[in-house]
Amino acid sequence: MAKRKVSNPLALAVMALLYERPMHPYEMVSTMRERGKHEAVRLRYSSLYSVVGALEREGLISPLSTVREGRRPERTVYELTEEGRAEFLGWLRELIREPVKEYTQFAAGLSFMAALSPKETTTLLRERMRLLEEEIREMHERLDEVAGQSVPRLFLVESEHELVLREAELRWVGELVREIESGTLDGLRGWEAYHAGPGGKTGEEDAG
Amino acid sequence: MAKRKVSNPLALAVMALLYERPMHPYEMVSTMRERGKHEAVRLRYSSLYSVVGALEREGLISPLSTVREGRRPERTVYELTEEGRAEFLGWLRELIREPVKEYTQFAAGLSFMAALSPKETTTLLRERMRLLEEEIREMHERLDEVAGQSVPRLFLVESEHELVLREAELRWVGELVREIESGTLDGLRGWEAYHAGPGGKTGEEDAG
DNA sequence: TCTCGATTAGTCGAAACAGACTATATGGAG
DNA sequence: CTCCATATAGTCTGTTTCGACTAATCGAGA
Numbered sequence: 001m002a003k004r005k006v007s008n009p010l011a012l013a014v015m016a017l018l019y020e021r022p023m024h025p026y027e028m029v030s031t032m033r034e035r036g037k038h039e040a041v042r043l044r045y046s047s048l049y050s051v052v053g054a055l056e057r058e059g060l061i062s063p064l065s066t067v068r069e070g071r072r073p074e075r076t077v078y079e080l081t082e083e084g085r086a087e088f089l090g091w092l093r094e095l096i097r098e099p100v101k102e103y104t105q106f107a108a109g110l111s112f113m114a115a116l117s118p119k120e121t122t123t124l125l126r127e128r129m130r131l132l133e134e135e136i137r138e139m140h141e142r143l144d145e146v147a148g149q150s151v152p153r154l155f156l157v158e159s160e161h162e163l164v165l166r167e168a169e170l171r172w173v174g175e176l177v178r179e180i181e182s183g184t185l186d187g188l189r190g191w192e193a194y195h196a197g198p199g200g201k202t203g204e205e206d207a208g
Numbered sequence: 209m210a211k212r213k214v215s216n217p218l219a220l221a222v223m224a225l226l227y228e229r230p231m232h233p234y235e236m237v238s239t240m241r242e243r244g245k246h247e248a249v250r251l252r253y254s255s256l257y258s259v260v261g262a263l264e265r266e267g268l269i270s271p272l273s274t275v276r277e278g279r280r281p282e283r284t285v286y287e288l289t290e291e292g293r294a295e296f297l298g299w300l301r302e303l304i305r306e307p308v309k310e311y312t313q314f315a316a317g318l319s320f321m322a323a324l325s326p327k328e329t330t331t332l333l334r335e336r337m338r339l340l341e342e343e344i345r346e347m348h349e350r351l352d353e354v355a356g357q358s359v360p361r362l363f364l365v366e367s368e369h370e371l372v373l374r375e376a377e378l379r380w381v382g383e384l385v386r387e388i389e390s391g392t393l394d395g396l397r398g399w400e401a402y403h404a405g406p407g408g409k410t411g412e413e414d415a416g
Numbered sequence: 417t418c419t420c421g422a423t424t425a426g427t428c429g430a431a432a433c434a435g436a437c438t439a440t441a442t443g444g445a446g
Numbered sequence: 447c448t449c450c451a452t453a454t455a456g457t458c459t460g461t462t463t464c465g466a467c468t469a470a471t472c473g474a475g476a
Contacts, residue, residue, distance in 0.1 A: 138377025152395025187360025
């Protein structure tokens with residue numbers, strides 16, 4: 001798979017919008033927000049303008065016209081070039097077809113979990129479960145709400161995907177907590193011993 | 209939650225290693241690789257040296273000594289400061305306790321799925337399922353292998369977590385494909401109509 | 417009419433990142 | 447004994463990306 005000239009996923013979103021019709025950058029943002037796509041693609045002005053600039057440099061989009069309203073800075077309306085259409089569809093196919101490794105914050109945390117005591121770890125994990133449950137409930141509500149506004153599920157698949165992953169994480173964390181507390185986790189003995197030294201190993205700062 | 213002075217997760221890994229004992233940067237890399245932690249935290253020299261520099265600037269780590277072996281460039285051995293210990297433990301607690309929103313590549317792809325025809329989408333999703341199954345099989349194998357080398361599960365939780373998420377994704381994609389093919393996905397009618405126009409809407413490039 | 421807050425529409429500097437490059441040491445093949 | 451591949455231990459450069467900031471416009475209310 002050839003390397004992408006502009007690799008920020010926001011560039012995919014920009015091309016997706018221009019695939020429908022020409023637009024100026026700020027309009028892209030409002031359209032994405034309306035459709036809730038900013039939940040799936042990180043959206044920030046600073047990135048947007050540099051991504052738009054990069055796409056233009058690479059010939060994937062091109063300015064169609066610049067209009068000025070009142071005394072605001074003029075806005076450039078862009079359209080997708082033929083090359084841009086090909087790039088967009090190719091990239092989209094790749095993203096849907098090929099799983100890629102993602103580095104998550106939680107994985108980073110889990111990696112060094114052993115630095116905290118088993119007891120504190122389960123407390124934190126239980127807190128996480130509570131927060132996950134809340135989040136899941138809210139995601140369900142939001143999905144029901146927009147579905148009620150006759151947005152077809154077709155346009156909500158990415159939120160469903162996120163929801164499913166959160167649910168899986170919740171189940172897994174629950175199981176992990178049970179294993180630590182019931183003493184069946186392999187390695188627990190050493191973990192406890194490590195933290196049972198004189199004064200313990202963990203610092204005394206608050207867990208905020 | 210106070211903002212982190214150095215927010216790159218690699219900084220967490222650096223502090224985690226120095227929490228055990230002083231080390232020089234290259235040794236951090238080899239240690240992380242040995243323990244498989246580079247699967248959970250993105251590890252690159254260019255980032256490592258800038259992260260180490262930032263940590264030193266912020267007073268979270270400090271040079272302990274510089275040694276020179278033969279005519280190689282001299283290596284600086286760092287240790288964690290008291291402030292660094294507090295920062296490390298605080299950050300770790302936060303990562304374990306609080307779910308944060310993660311933006312995945314797949315979510316980006318799913319968001320604009322409708323730009324491809326239902327037929328092509330299912331083909332791509334089936335391919336994804338095949339690749340996911342393969343990946344899952346390999347992850348299982350690797351986990352069994354290292355567990356066989358008496359690495360306690362405690363030190364493999366992050367890989368287990370990743371595996372669980374992949375399995376959940378596989379199940380969900382399978383269901384989605386069934387719904388598209390059986391015609392029960394809400395919005396399918398419009399999706400098909402959109403792509404059934406004269407000549408269709410999708411470009412003719414190969415799906416590589 | 418003045419003013420406040422929300423909306424629109426961005427800019428700027430610093431941090432993070434990819435990946436190409438440098439340079440020494442080491443061990444085995446020929 | 448020389449040559450080459452590999453492992454060690456990084457540096458350098460150009461892009462990307464982020465987060466904080468700026469600044470004009472508009473409508474509502476005092």
